[in-house]
Amino acid sequence: GENVEQHPSTLSVQEGDSAVIKCTYSDSASNYFPWYKQELGKRPQLIIDIRSNVGEKKDQRIAVTLNKTAKHFSLHITETQPEDSAVYFCAAATSGTYKYIFGTGTRLKVLA
Amino acid sequence: AAGVIQSPRHLIKEKRETATLKCYPIPRHDTVYWYQQGPGQDPQFLISFYEKMQSDKGSIPDRFSAQQFSDYHSELNMSSLELGDSALYFCASSRPGQANEKLFFGSGTQLSVL
Numbered sequence: 001g002e003n004v005e006q007h008p009s010t011l012s013v014q015e016g017d018s019a020v021i022k023c024t025y026s027d028s029a030s031n032y033f034p035w036y037k038q039e040l041g042k043r044p045q046l047i048i049d050i051r052s053n054v055g056e057k058k059d060q061r062i063a064v065t066l067n068k069t070a071k072h073f074s075l076h077i078t079e080t081q082p083e084d085s086a087v088y089f090c091a092a093a094t095s096g097t098y099k100y101i102f103g104t105g106t107r108l109k110v111l112a
Numbered sequence: 113a114a115g116v117i118q119s120p121r122h123l124i125k126e127k128r129e130t131a132t133l134k135c136y137p138i139p140r141h142d143t144v145y146w147y148q149q150g151p152g153q154d155p156q157f158l159i160s161f162y163e164k165m166q167s168d169k170g171s172i173p174d175r176f177s178a179q180q181f182s183d184y185h186s187e188l189n190m191s192s193l194e195l196g197d198s199a200l201y202f203c204a205s206s207r208p209g210q211a212n213e214k215l216f217f218g219s220g221t222q223l224s225v226l
Contacts, residue, residue: 034214043202043217044155089154098143098160098167100215105154 002027004092006103013080014111021075021106023090030092033073034100035064038087047088048075080110114138116218118203124224125193133188133221137205143167144186145215146178147202155202161186193225 005024013019025033031052036044050057050064050073057064063076077084090103117136125131137144143162147155148171157170161180172178175193180186190197200222204215 041200043219044215045217046214049214098162099145099157099170101157102154 002030002092002094002101004090004101004103006090006106008106009104010107010109012109012111015080015082017080019075019077019080019084019108019110021088021090021108023073023075023092023103025071025073025092025101027092027094027101028071029094030071031095032093033064033066034091034093035062035075036089036091036102038089038105040087044089077108080108082110082112084108085110116203116205116216118201118218118221120221121219122222122224124226126226127193127195129193129225131190131193131223133190133201133203133223135186135188135203135205135218137184137186137203138216141205141207141216142184143206143213144180144184145204145206146172146186146188147204149200149202149220151199158188190223195225198223198225 003026034049037047038044048062048064050066061078066073087105087107089105091100093100119134145160146158149155158172159178160168164180176190178188200220202217202220204217206213
């Protein structure tokens with residue numbers, strides 16, 4: 001079945017540094033890739049998404065890149081702040097289906 | 113702006129009991145998704161509904177059933193509860209007609225089975 005691998009599982013960075021989280025998907029028909037931020041005990045919140053007809057998308061300190069050939073997509077956070085500390089999930093979705101497959105999550109800790 | 117509403121927020125049940133979780137999607141959203149998230153785990157897709165019909169099925173146990181009603185709200189019915197069913201259950205909704213639209217999550221129902 002479809003699956004999404006996510007690395008690393010934990011990531012610690014100094015405040016102001018950049019953080020990169022990578023995901024690999026298995027279903028070549030996947031064409032929508034959202035990223036969610038989840039704080040402890042709270043709902044996942046969409047932070048950025050990208051569709052397969054775009055290679056890169058940026059929103060202030062957050063960017064996502066997509067390599068369809070390699071079936072990789074990555075989240076980049078620049079100038080990290082302590083409030084960026086959370087668990088980040090990537091996901092993949094495929095046209096014609098009504099399910100989103102989540103990656104296993106990355107616990108990001110930004111050290112002040 | 114209206115968000116996805118889930119009830120109850122917390123639920124405590126005994127083994128072998130039944131539970132019903134409710135989800136009210138954002139107005140004019142016609143697709144509802146149910147996810148189960150164990151402690152430290154990623155959300156696992158259970159089932160989804162589009163226009164009141166089941167649209168996709170994931171790892172939902174046979175002891176669970178769900179439906180979407182004419183007002184688009186959805187209920188997840190869980191019977192013969194087991195200890196392993198203890199988890200945070202999220203409902204999410206998305207806009208009409210598009211499979212690849214943003215999911216908006218509710219605050220979740222924390223189910224504890226004792």
